[in-house]
Amino acid sequence: MIQELKENYGHLFEATLLEEINQVGTFKEIPEGFVMIDIGNYLKSMPLLISGAIKILREDNDGDELLLYFLEKGDTCAMTLTCCLGETKSEIRAIAETDAKLIMIPIQKMEEWSAKYKSWRNFVFKSYHNRLNEMLETIDNIAFLKMDERLLKYLNEKARLTNDNIVHNTHQEIAYELHTSRVVISRLLKKLENLGKIELHRNFIIIKDI
């Protein structure tokens, strides 16, 4: 593990902390689609993401979903942080968007390292900072943009994440994540295709003007 840890977090943490992480952390590989955290779960460890992408979702009372944001390499889950400390249930669902590698840290270490390592504190604060900003952007998207703009952003974000201009999703899946209906998505996608921005196929979409 130490190799991947160093590569991704070496510039953030001092050697002694890296050593501690190496000792208590567990390396994990998870497959695309794996539900890492579900709403209502209690969390016993926090993840440091090495590679891949995790999508964070919110659910309403009717079970309808909404995509909040994605986590990438070098990120951790701020929700986990708050859950661990407050010992409250998870408010969100986390699903592997792609295959992913990560290191799980037992939560007791959170507090211990926060006292001991400045770099750890900074990392935790920075994670919160990033997450708050992503939440802000999500709010901007929902509140200020129309569905067609949100859709286009969504497609571009997906393409960026997977480093691939082909988005492998059905209209139905997209509709879930944007919290709307399949028909609406099909309609808007067709409009985007007519504008020459994308190319529609069964089960995948080619993004033409990233």
Place this chain on the structure above:
Amino acid sequence: MIQELKENYGHLFEATLLEEINQVGTFKEIPEGFVMIDIGNYLKSMPLLISGAIKILREDNDGDELLLYFLEKGDTCAMTLTCCLGETKSEIRAIAETDAKLIMIPIQKMEEWSAKYKSWRNFVFKSYHNRLNEMLETIDNIAFLKMDERLLKYLNEKARLTNDNIVHNTHQEIAYELHTSRVVISRLLKKLENLGKIELHRNFIIIKDI
């Protein structure tokens, strides 16, 4: 100052920390409507709220606003925390919703106390936690609720905050905060009045079924 500090934060912080806060903090009273932080500001101190309420707003490119959430007694501004650490500009606007009292802490103390006092770390983490949850709730409101439900929630929240079942706002002001138009708000308010939930007057609204 020490009196109000003790009353509001005495149970959170140990005596030595309270003493430090007392030494470096500045007591401030601000009037309703005062713009404490604006978008783009750099922040040099963080506020501990003693009394009153602060509203936190987001703005889009067209200058249209959206209410994110309110801060109350015992809260601090998580955005300030992240701004201080990252030395980035503020992404939000903070306006005193009512007259308010607060203690301003120079940001250098943030890091110092985080290393020194467990209770301070917990306070900071808990603040982040609260803010993230409030952002989540805001997202829920915008994404999952219709405008009439959002409006009702807004009115009830206002009444709760000011401890008064009369909301002193024009329709236009409400429209700004919910990011819609005055006509829409007037229409929905009239509907709520017909349902017996509120009573409309010039410049204020009486909430009847809190």
Place this chain on the structure above:
DNA sequence: GCCTCGCAGTAACATTAGTTACACTACAGG
């Protein structure tokens, strides 16, 4: 008292999004 201006009520219409229904097609599995 009169005038002005901000506030609120409402109609009429446009746009956006959500819903229902149905047709068509590609693909997997027998």
Place this chain on the structure above:
DNA sequence: CCTGTAGTGTAACTAATGTTACTGCGAGGC
């Protein structure tokens, strides 16, 4: 090769929200 199913395209309609335009009211300033 046939068939079932999931995915997609599209029409027709409803609901929700946004926009424009106009009216009337009430309080403060002169």
